[in-house]
Amino acid sequence: MSSLSPRFQSVYGRAALALVTACVVGAGAIPAESRAQAASGVHSEEFARAQQLVARGDHAGAEARFDRILAQQPGNVDALAGRGHARAFQKKYDGAKADFRAVLAKQPEHLGALIGLAHAHAWAGEHDAALAQFSRALSLAPENVDAQRGAAYAELWRGNPAGALARFEKLLAQAPHDPGAREGAAQARQALAGAPAPSSEQPRPGQPAPGAGTLKELSVWVGRSELPGGATESGLRFAEFAVWPSETLRLFARYDDGLSRDNAAIARAGQSAALKSLGGYWRWHERLGTSAEFGRRELPGPVEQDIYRVEQLFFLERGHLVKLGGWRGPRDDGVTESLWYAGLGLALTGAWRFEPTYFSSRTGVGDDRERRLLLALNVDLRNGWELGGGLVAGRARAGGLERDIEEGFLRASWRASDAVRLHLLGRRESVEGADPVNVVSAGITLSWR
Numbered sequence: 001m002s003s004l005s006p007r008f009q010s011v012y013g014r015a016a017l018a019l020v021t022a023c024v025v026g027a028g029a030i031p032a033e034s035r036a037q038a039a040s041g042v043h044s045e046e047f048a049r050a051q052q053l054v055a056r057g058d059h060a061g062a063e064a065r066f067d068r069i070l071a072q073q074p075g076n077v078d079a080l081a082g083r084g085h086a087r088a089f090q091k092k093y094d095g096a097k098a099d100f101r102a103v104l105a106k107q108p109e110h111l112g113a114l115i116g117l118a119h120a121h122a123w124a125g126e127h128d129a130a131l132a133q134f135s136r137a138l139s140l141a142p143e144n145v146d147a148q149r150g151a152a153y154a155e156l157w158r159g160n161p162a163g164a165l166a167r168f169e170k171l172l173a174q175a176p177h178d179p180g181a182r183e184g185a186a187q188a189r190q191a192l193a194g195a196p197a198p199s200s201e202q203p204r205p206g207q208p209a210p211g212a213g214t215l216k217e218l219s220v221w222v223g224r225s226e227l228p229g230g231a232t233e234s235g236l237r238f239a240e241f242a243v244w245p246s247e248t249l250r251l252f253a254r255y256d257d258g259l260s261r262d263n264a265a266i267a268r269a270g271q272s273a274a275l276k277s278l279g280g281y282w283r284w285h286e287r288l289g290t291s292a293e294f295g296r297r298e299l300p301g302p303v304e305q306d307i308y309r310v311e312q313l314f315f316l317e318r319g320h321l322v323k324l325g326g327w328r329g330p331r332d333d334g335v336t337e338s339l340w341y342a343g344l345g346l347a348l349t350g351a352w353r354f355e356p357t358y359f360s361s362r363t364g365v366g367d368d369r370e371r372r373l374l375l376a377l378n379v380d381l382r383n384g385w386e387l388g389g390g391l392v393a394g395r396a397r398a399g400g401l402e403r404d405i406e407e408g409f410l411r412a413s414w415r416a417s418d419a420v421r422l423h424l425l426g427r428r429e430s431v432e433g434a435d436p437v438n439v440v441s442a443g444i445t446l447s448w449r
């Protein structure tokens with residue numbers, strides 16, 4: 001599980017700490033008789049001391065103070081809510097949830113307890129339950145900043161950055177200077193660009209991020225290609241090792257042998273045209289991210305070819321984005337191949353994304369070129385599964401002849417654990433006048449610190 005950055009930890013910690021204090025003193029949702037009960041005699045002093053301990057981050061001490069009150073007044077909802085938050089910050093999630101439920105049994109519309117219960121679920125990794133409680137809170141108080149912020153983070157932690165970003169931006173329209181919302185929106189945009197999603201582990205003010213260290217990733221894909229003329233090719237298609245020195249910078253080394261597997265002439269010759277490259281992605285602005293890559297491969301001949309790739313991402317409102325990119329491949333025989341593309345990422349709902357992309361490429365030989373339009377649809381099922389598919393229509397010109405191109409693909413990805421994600425991809429491409437190319441490939445991505 002990836003951990004919260006220190007800056008994210010600090011921002012969200014302050015927001016959650018404010019919520020704790022609000023719930024302890026009543027947050028406007030506790031009846032007058034309960035507040036009077038809490039303010040009487042020694043309990044007034046105990047509450048004051050508990051709040052001081054909360055402000056210092058001493059949640060164990062605060063829990064002890066609330067225990068003293070509850071020993072004499074077991075039904076005191078202020079003390080139950082306060083102890084629930086103190087327990088949640090100590091990762092005593094079961095006890096925290098029990099306290100909040102005890103409050104809600106007495107006062108079903110206690111806003112502080114609803115939000116506290118939602119946070120306890122979220123920090124325990126129970127994101128569906130968290131969203132259900134945040135939704136209950138928002139049905140009572142639609143403009144409540146804490147509930148809106150919490151629901152957005154729950155969406156982010158469950159692996160739905162597009163839905164999270166939509167929630168964060170709605171909150172920022174209401175509270176443009178809310179630090180937790182601003183940080184969360186940046187985290188969501190970062191996740192949409194391929195960065196690792198932040199963990200739902202709750203922040204502990206004044207302490208370093210748990211699991212601190214450089215995040216590392218290893219991806220390996222193998223597959224089988226059925227090529228025109230009955231040829232087949234199986235083996236390693238792709239491998240990548242990547243590190244995240246920071247949450248805005250990703251560096252990688254890649255081995256990509258897809259061309260060897262999918263090109264009939266190269267496959268029949270038993271040659272490898274694997275691309276070996278180095279590159280990185282840098283999120284250098286809240287709404288801008290850039291990736292660059294340089295590599296080299298050997299084509300039949302032999303012919304050496306350099307590959308220069310670049311992509312620019314523009315993050316828009318509501319989880320949408322624009323991408324522009326391509327690659328240029330000068331060869332030592334004087335030919336230069338190139339491909340350029342432009343696309344959109346449109347967040348249809350919290351779970352669905354539509355991604356149209358237009359590609360244009362040239363072989364560098366005469367007027368030979370190819371154009372393709374990709375229409376892809378992706379859905380996050382929010383249970384660890386992501387599914388996607390797409391259709392491609394295009395036209396290629398080679399040797400003075402033009403031919404239609406059709407392609408379709410289906411993919412599935414399953415997050416087996418915080419450290420393991422499994423992938424499956426099926427693709428079929430047909431060019432007018434030739435047999436189709438069928439590809440089935442599977443991959444695994446491992447991440448660790």
